[in-house]
Amino acid sequence: MRTFAKGLTGLLGFFLLWEITVQAGVLPDYWVPPASEVATTFVELLGDREFLLGVVATLLAWLIALGVAIGIGVPAGLLLGSVPALQSASRALIEFLRPIPAVALIPLVMVTIGSGPDAKITLAVYAAVWPILFNTIYAFGEIDPVLLDSARATGANRRQALTWVALPHAAPFIFTGVRVAASIALIAVISVEYIAASEVGLGRYILEGGMNNGHLDQVMAGTVLAGLAGWAINSALVGSGKRLFRWADTEERATR
Amino acid sequence: MSITTAAAKRGRILGSAAVTWLVFAAALLLWELIAIGADSVYFPRMTEIVATGADVLLSGPAWRLMLGDAVFDIVLPSLATALGAWALSALIGVALGTALGRSSWAMDYCGTLISFLRSVPPVTLMPAFMVMFGIGVQMEIAAIVFSTLWPIVLNTVDGVRSVDQVKTDTARSLGTPRRYWIGMIVLPAAMPKIFAGLRLSLSIAILLMVVAEIVGGSGIGLRLSTTQSTVQYPEMWFWVLLLGVLGYALNSALLAVERLVLGWQPTRGDDA
Amino acid sequence: MSTMLEVSGLTHQYGRGERAHVAVRDLTFTIEAGQLACIVGPSGCGKSTLLRCISGLIPATGGSVRLHGDEVSGVPDDLAVVFQDYSRSLFPWLTVAKNVEFPLRWQQVSKADRRRRAAEVLESVGLAGVGKKYPWQLSGGMQQRVSIARALVSRPALLLMDEPFASVDAQTRGELEDLTRRVQRDLGSTILLVTHDIDESVYLADRVLVLSKSPAAIVADLTIDLPAERDQITTRESEQFVSLRGEVARLLQSPQVQRTGETAPETPATAGSDAAHGAASADAADSATTDSAKAAAAEAVESPDETAASRS
Ligand SMILES: Nc1ncnc2c1ncn2[C@@H]1O[C@H](COP(=O)(O)OP(=O)(O)O)[C@@H](O)[C@H]1O
Ligand SMILES: [Mg+2]
Numbered sequence A: 001m002r003t004f005a006k007g008l009t010g011l012l013g014f015f016l017l018w019e020i021t022v023q024a025g026v027l028p029d030y031w032v033p034p035a036s037e038v039a040t041t042f043v044e045l046l047g048d049r050e051f052l053l054g055v056v057a058t059l060l061a062w063l064i065a066l067g068v069a070i071g072i073g074v075p076a077g078l079l080l081g082s083v084p085a086l087q088s089a090s091r092a093l094i095e096f097l098r099p100i101p102a103v104a105l106i107p108l109v110m111v112t113i114g115s116g117p118d119a120k121i122t123l124a125v126y127a128a129v130w131p132i133l134f135n136t137i138y139a140f141g142e143i144d145p146v147l148l149d150s151a152r153a154t155g156a157n158r159r160q161a162l163t164w165v166a167l168p169h170a171a172p173f174i175f176t177g178v179r180v181a182a183s184i185a186l187i188a189v190i191s192v193e194y195i196a197a198s199e200v201g202l203g204r205y206i207l208e209g210g211m212n213n214g215h216l217d218q219v220m221a222g223t224v225l226a227g228l229a230g231w232a233i234n235s236a237l238v239g240s241g242k243r244l245f246r247w248a249d250t251e252e253r254a255t256r
Numbered sequence B: 001m002s003i004t005t006a007a008a009k010r011g012r013i014l015g016s017a018a019v020t021w022l023v024f025a026a027a028l029l030l031w032e033l034i035a036i037g038a039d040s041v042y043f044p045r046m047t048e049i050v051a052t053g054a055d056v057l058l059s060g061p062a063w064r065l066m067l068g069d070a071v072f073d074i075v076l077p078s079l080a081t082a083l084g085a086w087a088l089s090a091l092i093g094v095a096l097g098t099a100l101g102r103s104s105w106a107m108d109y110c111g112t113l114i115s116f117l118r119s120v121p122p123v124t125l126m127p128a129f130m131v132m133f134g135i136g137v138q139m140e141i142a143a144i145v146f147s148t149l150w151p152i153v154l155n156t157v158d159g160v161r162s163v164d165q166v167k168t169d170t171a172r173s174l175g176t177p178r179r180y181w182i183g184m185i186v187l188p189a190a191m192p193k194i195f196a197g198l199r200l201s202l203s204i205a206i207l208l209m210v211v212a213e214i215v216g217g218s219g220i221g222l223r224l225s226t227t228q229s230t231v232q233y234p235e236m237w238f239w240v241l242l243l244g245v246l247g248y249a250l251n252s253a254l255l256a257v258e259r260l261v262l263g264w265q266p267t268r269g270d271d272a
Numbered sequence C: 001m002s003t004m005l006e007v008s009g010l011t012h013q014y015g016r017g018e019r020a021h022v023a024v025r026d027l028t029f030t031i032e033a034g035q036l037a038c039i040v041g042p043s044g045c046g047k048s049t050l051l052r053c054i055s056g057l058i059p060a061t062g063g064s065v066r067l068h069g070d071e072v073s074g075v076p077d078d079l080a081v082v083f084q085d086y087s088r089s090l091f092p093w094l095t096v097a098k099n100v101e102f103p104l105r106w107q108q109v110s111k112a113d114r115r116r117r118a119a120e121v122l123e124s125v126g127l128a129g130v131g132k133k134y135p136w137q138l139s140g141g142m143q144q145r146v147s148i149a150r151a152l153v154s155r156p157a158l159l160l161m162d163e164p165f166a167s168v169d170a171q172t173r174g175e176l177e178d179l180t181r182r183v184q185r186d187l188g189s190t191i192l193l194v195t196h197d198i199d200e201s202v203y204l205a206d207r208v209l210v211l212s213k214s215p216a217a218i219v220a221d222l223t224i225d226l227p228a229e230r231d232q233i234t235t236r237e238s239e240q241f242v243s244l245r246g247e248v249a250r251l252l253q254s255p256q257v258q259r260t261g262e263t264a265p266e267t268p269a270t271a272g273s274d275a276a277h278g279a280a281s282a283d284a285a286d287s288a289t290t291d292s293a294k295a296a297a298a299e300a301v302e303s304p305d306e307t308a309a310s311r312s
Helices: A003-023 A035-046 A049-082 A084-097 A102-112 A117-141 A145-153 A158-195 A202-211 A216-244 A250-254 B003-038 B046-057 B069-102 B106-119 B122-133 B137-161 B165-173 B178-216 B219-229 B233-261 C047-054 C096-106 C111-124 C140-152 C170-187 C198-204 C239-253 C292-300
Strands: C003-014 C021-032 C036-040 C062-067 C079-082 C158-162 C190-195 C207-211 C218-223
Touching: A003 A035, A003 B106, A035 A049, A035 A216, A049 A084, A049 A117, A049 A158, A049 A202, A084 A117, A084 B003, A084 B233, A102 A117, A102 A158, A102 B178, A102 B219, A102 B233, A117 A158, A145 A158, A158 A202, A158 A216, A158 B106, A158 B122, A158 B178, A202 A216, A202 B122, A216 B106, A216 B122, B003 B046, B046 B069, B046 B233, B069 B106, B069 B137, B069 B178, B069 B219, B069 B233, B106 B137, B122 B137, B122 B178, B137 B178, B165 B178, B165 C079, B178 B219, B178 B233, B219 B233, C003 C047, C003 C190, C021 C047, C021 C062, C021 C190, C021 C218, C036 C170, C036 C198, C047 C158, C047 C190, C079 C140, C096 C111, C096 C140, C111 C140, C140 C170, C170 C190, C170 C198, C190 C198, C198 C239, C207 C239, C218 C239
Parallel strands: C036 C190, C036 C207, C079 C158, C158 C190
Antiparallel strands: C003 C021, C003 C062, C207 C218
């Protein structure tokens, strides 16, 4: 059996197990609705225009946030990665900022920016910028000096060595950072929509399901969709990373 | 490494640490100046935030080292929940990851499922957790375990799989009994990866602690949302910054443990 | 002299059906107790496969292996193996002393005894006082000495060595060769060593078995009647040594060995009597450098995901 089919079998097995345990009463159905019920809601939702618009809003916010995070993270990482003095100077500041969870900033952002799309984009950027920043710094910090020396020995000047050796070396690492950031940004956007009660979006929809007690099917369907979206994005990026950076084995390891 | 270079290196590290903290202090000062200039209620001065924080944390009697009620009623319970749930998750995750990693086929079937579960935003499962466990510490623990488990499992699988053929052959040729295999060969070899997973999930644990507390209404999360709705912005800022401090401290502590446990690794040192 | 090892009709085939690859075919030989025998053959001819079958690490697909009369199935207790890749064979999480003590853990040896024996054997390989260090803190040659000490500590009846010196520099290799001969005589152990290096096989052994290209089969069994006391410079200069290594080289070049019709190996024996190593080699390019720095670099590559804090 092909790997993909096996993976799918596992996934289906999970949903089947969920169905059976709920139907058999092992898990009470007020805890969690059976998988079939969630699946029905899920299919209905895919034909619901308003819901789909919400999903589009979420994905749009995600895309913008990821773009901004790349725009900030990569240049900043390049700068910090190639100027060691700058890196060690900013270390404490970064190490202090990094563990502040984006959710903790929600109250702050709500009073300053409000709960519109700006708010979720801002917070998603904050959450997503770290992996990109760290992987970029790392990629440039860890480059093997022998590699650069051999490039220089072939007659390349500093700038050429940077373009033709350092960048290709760093690219897969940066890409891994972007991939991790993509998952984080999506989770962040949906979480902010949920906690800050945004006007539209997938997170908002799940929130409504949670508030109208007994609409757990709505909650679960939205959550499953969020999970599938995150998983699809991640798999797509893993796939394209493998194709783009055939020479590197970082993606291979990072996928696990 | 000779003594002189070791000393020189230590000097360099100390020097860079001093610069690091100077820059940090400068950033705080800059904040103060900007806040004075901006004169906005949303953006209080750093001195005000620190003073509020000191008030909150250090308002207790002398016999408690001045530690205020907030420490015992808010900070410590929050931390205990987060760390307890994280430890539970570590236990389950390493066991599960070892089992999955040792099996030649289990990951083929479970890999996709775990990637999917990892992509589920744990925040949106809060309604389900609330229904299952009611509002309270159990729900918080469930949410934290669910969201920290997968990185630990995946890293453990990766680590367990990293045991190379030569080590397996060596251990077998030295007559290692089956029952010692996991403890003596597999887990030590997987330890660096496991620690990477533990560190990742520690930051997730703090994140989910805040989420669960905002939703469930307790601890630091509750203070964050209350101070926002009651317009106590200096205190709100204080709680945000405290989370940074706690995260930094916990991460440093874990790194110290890691350095102790993984002291055998060749590339350990000033990269923390 | 009693027979230590009896290999008869040993065959090993990887895979099945279309993709089957016969690595070792119908090998028969015996090794007497107290012998130091070398098996020399071109790279890829199945030497490691042969050793793995003898040590019981993999079950042979045909034939049998007997260690002092007992059929080998699974790794026998009184057998030890030294691998080429010392940086991967030593457990990096254990100190040198703990690495050496490792096999004694499973053999009702008290803690104090374990410690004493580890210290003794470390001293006998010239590594007194490094017990508290970790393997990566030692040079490649010293690391391989640790592996040898670890193999010797349980006083195995048979020591198997798979290209043990292929990853160290020429100088160290000479030292390790002399060390091997010395401990073999001191302990009276039986050693079966596999190498692709013709000079090394002749210098080390009492007996050289020459293997053909894949699948491995024995094309010659030479007794090396060099004096027991050997010296890196004078022995290698001696006429007897030069003629023996010439003989092995010619055997390796003979059409019998080349029967798979592949390209001939690079001129195996450079004539002359210099003591330089590696001049005569069935495959000079085989020695992979596996220093710990390289291993460390490989490990560092794995970190991008872990440096990246995954949070939202
Ligand atoms: N695990 C394996 N599966 C399939 N083929 C193998 C395996 N190990 C070795 N081989 C093949 O068997 C042959 C002999 O390998 P090996 O015993 O390692 O040779 P040597 O040690 O003499 O260099 C080689 O052609 C190699 O490609
Ligand atoms: Mg080999």
